[in-house]
Amino acid sequence: MEYIKVTNENIEKEHICCAISNNNDIQVSSKKAWLSERFEDGLVFLKSTERGKCFIEYIPAENAWNPISADGYMYIDCLWVAGSFKGNGYSSDLLNACMEDSKNKGKKGLCILATAKKKPFLADPKFLKYKGFRVCDEADNGIQLWYLPFVENATLPQFKECAKHPHTDEMGYVLYYTSQCPFNAKYVPAIEGIAKEKAIQFKAIHLQSKEEAQNAPTPITTYALFLDGNYITNEQMNDKRFLKLLEK
Template identity: 30%
Template sequence: MNTKITNVTPDNVLNETLFCIKDIKKPEFKAKQKWFEKRYEEGLQLKILKDETDKMLGYIEYIPAVDAWRPVNAPTFMFIHCMYIYSKKDRNLGLGSKLINEAEKDAKEKNMDGLCVMTSKGSWMADKRIFKRLDFDEVDKRGRFELCSKTWNPEAAPPKLFDWTAQQKKYKGWHLLYADQCPWHEKSVEAMLNTAMDFEIDLNITKIETAQEAQQAPSGFGVFSLLHDGELLEDHYLSATRFRNILKAQIS
């Protein structure tokens, strides 16, 4: 398959879209666009893989790890936020490897020590198997999340995960923390707030505005955390139905 990689920038984002959300009129797109443009100045890259007809096949989003929106401590590494190949029929053609190699090339050009990524078999993150095939090593693990790293500087300190469980106990009552790093969060927050009102629940909502806040968030995903009295209930996007079921279980 002949492919090409397009760099998304603040100048072409309305034409290229953000891949995981393509409708530029949706408020979720506008929220992610605003977030993207600020992060672009910090070195964030969003690249879309296309075929010869300009059909979008997949994308990757990465940033210097010092500004990563995940609980990772790897100041001399590049960090992959997200990587996705859309169609299942395209997932064994080496397309993901092309995107990862693009991030590795950028990291080396910036004289970084390596490339790292958080993986999980759960929702909203890539599985570690593709990274293991590309010579990444698992260097840390907490709960369902693994931290995988490919290092070309043997003297570099290995990346580590922050202990997000240490942050959880301070959240008394119902709390939802989220960031616009994922465009689906805006829709989720609105639905969850309406559901909380139906149950007469006081849901405290905090929008994460900086990478440093995300790195100290109370969940492994970093940019989405639902907590009740110091207990993490979910760490990724929730529908209103799923939240309603959580509330029913907690109240009963």
């Protein structure tokens, strides 16, 4: 498998693995705009040269769009290998490339979000454990921070206090999200429309800066849905999934 690093120089012609449509698609344009603004913060997007979901995205933890304290670490936004790419060792290829790059940049180690049991849009804990990662912190909603140190006695990454007890003070549905996930550009407006049509209290909070994301009341900022103050899910909802949720 050959891999290519996406940069501001080639981003217009390269596909983005999690959204493979053309640049006129709102999901693609949203994700590419978000990436373009993060490259100067040290973000790396390494992907397969073949079209499909096979990529890793990582950034120095102090610039991560998550409420974590992990100075000196590299934070993995997403490691996603799916479809026909699974089972070929590509996840290991991508992680190894991230490790080598991070060590060359003098990082203490890596950190990433997961849960005790695999959940959509989060890393596989079995894979992480196999690669030597360990849990270093956990929020009340079961979201865990995993780390892989490169040096002995490295300070453990941890969640900021604002994220350890995910909760909002507002009633109804409250969604925190960023443009890191391209699906939000399409489906957040869709579920906002459904909520309005059905006269359901719904508020979408679009985190549009690193500072906002680093002080959010949730470990996961790409997508965190609450109901009457309580955390529900990090799984992106299309219109059908949201309607099913409302039926419950």
